[in-house]
Amino acid sequence: QQQVKQSPQSLIVQKGGISIINCAYENTAFDYFPWYQQFPGKGPALLIAIRPDVSEKKEGRFTISFNKSAKQFSLHIMDSQPGDSATYFCAASMNSGGYQKVTFGTGTKLQVIP
Amino acid sequence: NAGVMQNPRHLVRRRGQEARLRCSPMKGHSHVYWYRQLPEEGLKFMVYLQKENIIDESGMPKERFSAEFPKEGPSILRIQQVVRGDSAAYFCASSPISAGTQYFGPGTRLTVL
Numbered sequence: 001q002q003q004v005k006q007s008p009q010s011l012i013v014q015k016g017g018i019s020i021i022n023c024a025y026e027n028t029a030f031d032y033f034p035w036y037q038q039f040p041g042k043g044p045a046l047l048i049a050i051r052p053d054v055s056e057k058k059e060g061r062f063t064i065s066f067n068k069s070a071k072q073f074s075l076h077i078m079d080s081q082p083g084d085s086a087t088y089f090c091a092a093s094m095n096s097g098g099y100q101k102v103t104f105g106t107g108t109k110l111q112v113i114p
Numbered sequence: 115n116a117g118v119m120q121n122p123r124h125l126v127r128r129r130g131q132e133a134r135l136r137c138s139p140m141k142g143h144s145h146v147y148w149y150r151q152l153p154e155e156g157l158k159f160m161v162y163l164q165k166e167n168i169i170d171e172s173g174m175p176k177e178r179f180s181a182e183f184p185k186e187g188p189s190i191l192r193i194q195q196v197v198r199g200d201s202a203a204y205f206c207a208s209s210p211i212s213a214g215t216q217y218f219g220p221g222t223r224l225t226v227l
Contacts, residue, residue: 006156034215043118043205043218044157089156097170099145099212104156 004092006105013112019077021108023090026071030092032100035064035075038087038107047088048075080112116141118208118219119188126225133193133200135222139208146189147216148181151203163189164212196226 005024013019023033032051036044050057050064050073057064063076077084090105119138127133139146144165149157159173163183174181178196183189193200203223207216 036218041220043120043207043220045218046215049215095213099162099169100209100214100216101159101162101170102147102216103159104149106156107154 004090004103004105006090006108008108009106010109011111013077013080013110015080015082015112015114017080017112019075019080019084019110019112021075021088021090021110022072023074023092023105024070024072025092027092027094028071029094030103031095032093033064033066033073034091034093034102035062036089036091036104038089044089077110080110082112082114085110085112118143118206118217120204120206120219120222122222123220124223124225126227127196128227129197130195133196133224133226135191135193135204135206135224136188137191137206137208137219138188139206140210140217143208143210143217145209145212145214146183147207147209148189148191149205149207151205151221153202157205160191169212193224196224198226200224201226 034049035047037047038044061078066073087107087109093100093102146163148160151157161181162170178194180192203221205221207218
């Protein structure tokens, strides 16, 4: 019930294309859904996040779509660039004893080819 | 404002030795979280600490692992009598408040020979 399932495991996209990564969760207590971007040898960095009362959030080329009834959310990267090549983690968090406990998906390794 | 700092970045230990990983949170942050990342896997929560207190250690293995966040100095994750299965990247994150966004450090990559 605490899991966050992420797919695909890896993704190759042509430069200029759209990258789509999907995640699903079971626990309806989750109330915050961040996406993290991780480059090799670095720590994850917060990319964009959404709360379940919103169906879509857009920041530049990055958009989160959220379907509360289906308990699914996805990251869309428009006009994908080689510099976007990284591993992307979806996550879900909920208040647990006064703090936000974060559960991560297993990650998607994105490669954008020129 | 310096980000979350972790050291060492790489640590090699032989089976049975102790590993000590350090994390200095961002300035003004008093909440620290430790995560473990196995190859090709996501991050798994280990422990959440505030200054001088362990708040949630539900993700910590019951034996050999311990964590502290003293009043002065960095947070430390200690692994005693390391085994090959402990080889992983260990990430520390910090936040300014308990419900705040977590900012991650660059990680310590532990290799157990």
